[in-house]
Amino acid sequence: MKRYFKTALAVLAVTAAPLASGSVAQAQVSGIATANPTLAIAKSKAFSTAYSQIGTQFKSYFDQIDARNKTLNGLRAQLDTNNDKQLTQEELDAAVKAKNPVLQSIQTEETEIQRLQTPAVKAQMFAVEAIFAEYGNAQQKVVSDKKISVILDPEAFLYAPAQADVTNDITAALDARLPSVSTTPGADWQPQRNTVALHQQLQQLLVASARNQAAQQQQQPPAAQPASR
Template identity: 90%
Template sequence: MTRFFKTALTVLTVTAAPLAFGSVANAQVSGIATANPTVAIAKTKAFSAAYSQIGTQYKSYFDQIDARNKTLNGLRAQLDTNNDKQLTQEELDAAVKAKNPVLQTIQTEENEIQKLQTPAIKAQMFAVEGIFSEYGNAQQKVVADKKISVILDPEVFLYAPSQIDVTDAITAALDARIPTVSTTPGADWQPQRNTVALHQQLQQLLVASARNQAAQAQQQQPPAAQPASR
């Protein structure tokens, strides 16, 4: 569970930037088409606005989490007996066997981080569930407009021309149906099981997108000037 929350925190800090996914022209499609629901939702205006709003609303929480993560890093370093900056399972097992009190302090810090992250993650899931509630209607509009008989996952195909991908068309239909979404769940609201799974997929997608953008930015940087030889 802790690993999941850490992933969610990372995502909240990167969603202000546009997703680094290619766009497919909305060509006329007839018969079989492909679509990626996760990407379609991630590219909606409602999703981007909701995550940006959550990032601002819970900024003070994230600042506290950053401080606690720094404390955690210091605590974990105390268990890194060979000082290679990697905490291995063997080192953890040794700490457990020795009943190292640092382990309890680490658990306490992780519990506090989880408490701080929970409200933001719940708000994210509420927004995702709101968008997903319109996905079926948006998809049906695209099916009718483009006279589609079957929509399959892109991974099903060994080869398919880009023109049959209707992901962007579904995103456009979602934007039209639900341009904004609430990020304030009721006190008793709990996410549906498919919402939790979709949220995890979105987090992974956004992290991957952020890494791609960072890698591209690094590649575009000019090489450092070499000192003149004498």
């Protein structure tokens, strides 16, 4: 199971803040529709609640991870010989060739970060797997309600009207069927392969959303300061 977890570690400490959600389209979709399963799950109440709970439950772990990441960045900076704040493969190769002891320190920090992250990753994957298990039922309800014959990935369309996208409808159906999920897997529980892939996609989506929000905040003009007397 370690190899499953390892792929998700770089973007673990992202809390699932509510993603922007448009109003559910009321117009009937005639025959063909589009939906983004990853986005539908990310917008669901069960997902955001589960990630919030995990963030609280493992806060002390995340604090330790943050501290060790700062140490790790400092160690990597020592190998940045041209001081361009980019650690290239050539610089790593040079460090290996010189048997730089910093490499061992980096390995120690990375191993400890992975150990600290694993319980939270496991809890996240457990929640994601439970939500995904209900996704098919939620999708089928939307298919029946809107009399849909085919649902395609958004990238399969060159053009589609807004009401063809039923992602929000599926999220609403998920919320009705599964408002919350457990975040406590059993000791012997292991994620399915499709759960690992979906978890990675969700983490990437959260990171992209956080970056977009940060960029928008930076673009906003500063608040006007009151005039001094």
